[in-house]
Amino acid sequence: MSFFPVYEQYKNMGIENIISDINQHSVLRSLNKNILTIEDFAALISPSALPFLEQIAQKSHDITRRNFGNTIQLFTPMYLSNYCNNRCLYCGFNRDTQIERYQMSLDEIDNEARVIASTGLKHILILTGDAPKKASISYLKSCCDVLKQYFSSISIEIYALDKKGYEDLIQSGVDGLTIYQETYNTDLYDNLHPTGPKKNYQFRMDAPQCGAEAGMRNVTIGTLLGLDDWRKDILFTALHASWLENHYPETEISIALPRIRPYYGYYQPEHQVTDQDMVQMIVAIRLFLPRCGITISTRENESFRNNILKLGVTKMSAGSSTAVGGHSLSNTQHNQFEISDTRTVEQMVLFLEQNNIQPVFKDWERF
Amino acid sequence: MQDNTFELGGKRLSSRLFIGTGKYASDSMIPDVCRSTGACVITVALRRVDFNAITDNVMQHIPSHMQLMPNTSGARTADEAIRIARLARATGCGNWIKIEVITDNKYLLPDGYQTAKATEVLTKEGFAVFPYINPDLYVARDLVNAGAVAIMPLGAPIGTNRGLRTEEMIHILIDDINLPIIVDAGIGKPSHACQAMEAGADACLVNTAIATSEDPILMGKAFAEAVRAGRHAFLAKSGGTSQLAQASSPLTGFIQNNEGLS
Amino acid sequence: MIITINGENLTFDKEVSIMDFLNIKKITPDSVVVELNQEIIPSANYHSTWLNHNDKLEILRFVGGG
Numbered sequence: 206m207s208f209f210p211v212y213e214q215y216k217n218m219g220i221e222n223i224i225s226d227i228n229q230h231s232v233l234r235s236l237n238k239n240i241l242t243i244e245d246f247a248a249l250i251s252p253s254a255l256p257f258l259e260q261i262a263q264k265s266h267d268i269t270r271r272n273f274g275n276t277i278q279l280f281t282p283m284y285l286s287n288y289c290n291n292r293c294l295y296c297g298f299n300r301d302t303q304i305e306r307y308q309m310s311l312d313e314i315d316n317e318a319r320v321i322a323s324t325g326l327k328h329i330l331i332l333t334g335d336a337p338k339k340a341s342i343s344y345l346k347s348c349c350d351v352l353k354q355y356f357s358s359i360s361i362e363i364y365a366l367d368k369k370g371y372e373d374l375i376q377s378g379v380d381g382l383t384i385y386q387e388t389y390n391t392d393l394y395d396n397l398h399p400t401g402p403k404k405n406y407q408f409r410m411d412a413p414q415c416g417a418e419a420g421m422r423n424v425t426i427g428t429l430l431g432l433d434d435w436r437k438d439i440l441f442t443a444l445h446a447s448w449l450e451n452h453y454p455e456t457e458i459s460i461a462l463p464r465i466r467p468y469y470g471y472y473q474p475e476h477q478v479t480d481q482d483m484v485q486m487i488v489a490i491r492l493f494l495p496r497c498g499i500t501i502s503t504r505e506n507e508s509f510r511n512n513i514l515k516l517g518v519t520k521m522s523a524g525s526s527t528a529v530g531g532h533s534l535s536n537t538q539h540n541q542f543e544i545s546d547t548r549t550v551e552q553m554v555l556f557l558e559q560n561n562i563q564p565v566f567k568d569w570e571r572f
Numbered sequence: 573m574q575d576n577t578f579e580l581g582g583k584r585l586s587s588r589l590f591i592g593t594g595k596y597a598s599d600s601m602i603p604d605v606c607r608s609t610g611a612c613v614i615t616v617a618l619r620r621v622d623f624n625a626i627t628d629n630v631m632q633h634i635p636s637h638m639q640l641m642p643n644t645s646g647a648r649t650a651d652e653a654i655r656i657a658r659l660a661r662a663t664g665c666g667n668w669i670k671i672e673v674i675t676d677n678k679y680l681l682p683d684g685y686q687t688a689k690a691t692e693v694l695t696k697e698g699f700a701v702f703p704y705i706n707p708d709l710y711v712a713r714d715l716v717n718a719g720a721v722a723i724m725p726l727g728a729p730i731g732t733n734r735g736l737r738t739e740e741m742i743h744i745l746i747d748d749i750n751l752p753i754i755v756d757a758g759i760g761k762p763s764h765a766c767q768a769m770e771a772g773a774d775a776c777l778v779n780t781a782i783a784t785s786e787d788p789i790l791m792g793k794a795f796a797e798a799v800r801a802g803r804h805a806f807l808a809k810s811g812g813t814s815q816l817a818q819a820s821s822p823l824t825g826f827i828q829n830n831e832g833l834s
Numbered sequence: 835m836i837i838t839i840n841g842e843n844l845t846f847d848k849e850v851s852i853m854d855f856l857n858i859k860k861i862t863p864d865s866v867v868v869e870l871n872q873e874i875i876p877s878a879n880y881h882s883t884w885l886n887h888n889d890k891l892e893i894l895r896f897v898g899g900g
Binding site for chain 2: 840841859861862864865866867869872874876892893894895896897898899900
């Protein structure tokens, strides 16, 4: 049982084409329902829904508050290693890019962790490139042993693994998995990943499911918005999240919304994703999946992040760096992508509190 | 969209109103109620023959075209339900069985765990199992896995006629469970049945409300009409009217009209 | 011999088959289902199934129910 046949079934039904055919009556009907289907979601992300954006946002705000309270969970990414075997056209760590490759030693990780922990953060997201021999499972397990002393929750955003691989890492203290399909468009995916293990579309698509089966407490999925028409990609993201929720009801499923950012490379994204588009995505997801987490990273600028706080977002990164050892190492490594919101954790906390939102540092304790 | 017949448990049915045979002032009313409701499915119970009483056999009042759904009322455990089911099938009435496992005499609420156990065994023996339960999502999921043909959640405790007290929970089942949902017990008025069908239930089972009314034949007709009305409303889906007023502090006011990638 | 039928102990002084008993009680065979010592007896065997001392017989029929 895999999501791929479901994806294919909906793709063959031409579900992305129905978005342009939706009229305002359908939007209103979907907006007023309490339990929405994927067809309702398509209506809410259609251009016809734009005149109702404020109403959808109000409902999204209400649902978020009822399910999550006036809270936003904070975390930060820690880049452990930027060695990579893939040549993803859109990525700053692309194997062909002439950047310095680095992988932190356990001591350096300890130092980086201490710096991050001093800001009060308890949830950490560790990232590596796709280099299983270098950033191996055993390396990652050793990293977890260090990080466990500082953080109550460790999530991973690394190369796709199978169930056994995730089980192994869970044993070392990992409880969250983040993995993006990048784009659900199979042809585009094939072009964007010319060589390397990541080229295997289905293996990557199965990874969130493997994580859930292995026992991950949280699984976050998403696409890199801007690679393809965002409406199509978000439609399949929502379908995927809904499928995961239905099949793994014990796992908390979240959707992240990374919008493509300038980076050290040449790839020009084909599609625009405006602030209005981002808002529409957030509020539509909230109505379709009332208990799904929604994550916004520091790819987005300060002003945008401030304005979307009350729309349905539940998790945000703060005090971020996308360079290896970016929180502590003095030699500046290359970033995977440019950060936009450069506020420190302290500044974020202050802003949240001023806006009646409780920043949540710790949401879990290992036992 | 026409919705004249539907498939259930290997049979094609033309009515979404199921009826019972209990509590009638006289069993001789049953054929007329079958007619006025247009029902296809009728429940019966299995009991020891009482040698001292000259009892009518309820079967002689049930038209032969009706699909019989014997229940396992009296069973307090899965084993007892299984035994009753096998006995019922031995009468030659077909393989349908409604599992009712009730240990509690005060409220007559069903035991979900025993029900799931019985469902699993009986499904393997080739029965079409219709389990009667409290609308509990996890019990329902267990029943799906056990091979049940439909789920029969109660609207309110048996005989109370209190309507859909468990409405929210039934909605969850309708939304989440991939089996027909037949609301059973507690339906006291035709409007309750209409409400259940409007929300997306696949059928309603009504016994007490018809049998104990002043005019069961007419009440049966009312229920049939209510079930049809609710079903049509569900299929037609009400048009959208916005229930949200414009808020005084807009959440999306910050969006600029002309903007590119930020 | 003593046979428990529908929970009641009844005494018989000669051999009796299930069909005999149904006839005594004027019960139509195809209106009931019969269980002898926890085993269902097909109606075709009513004639040939003899009751023994300490047997437990259950004779059931459908009644009104919800």
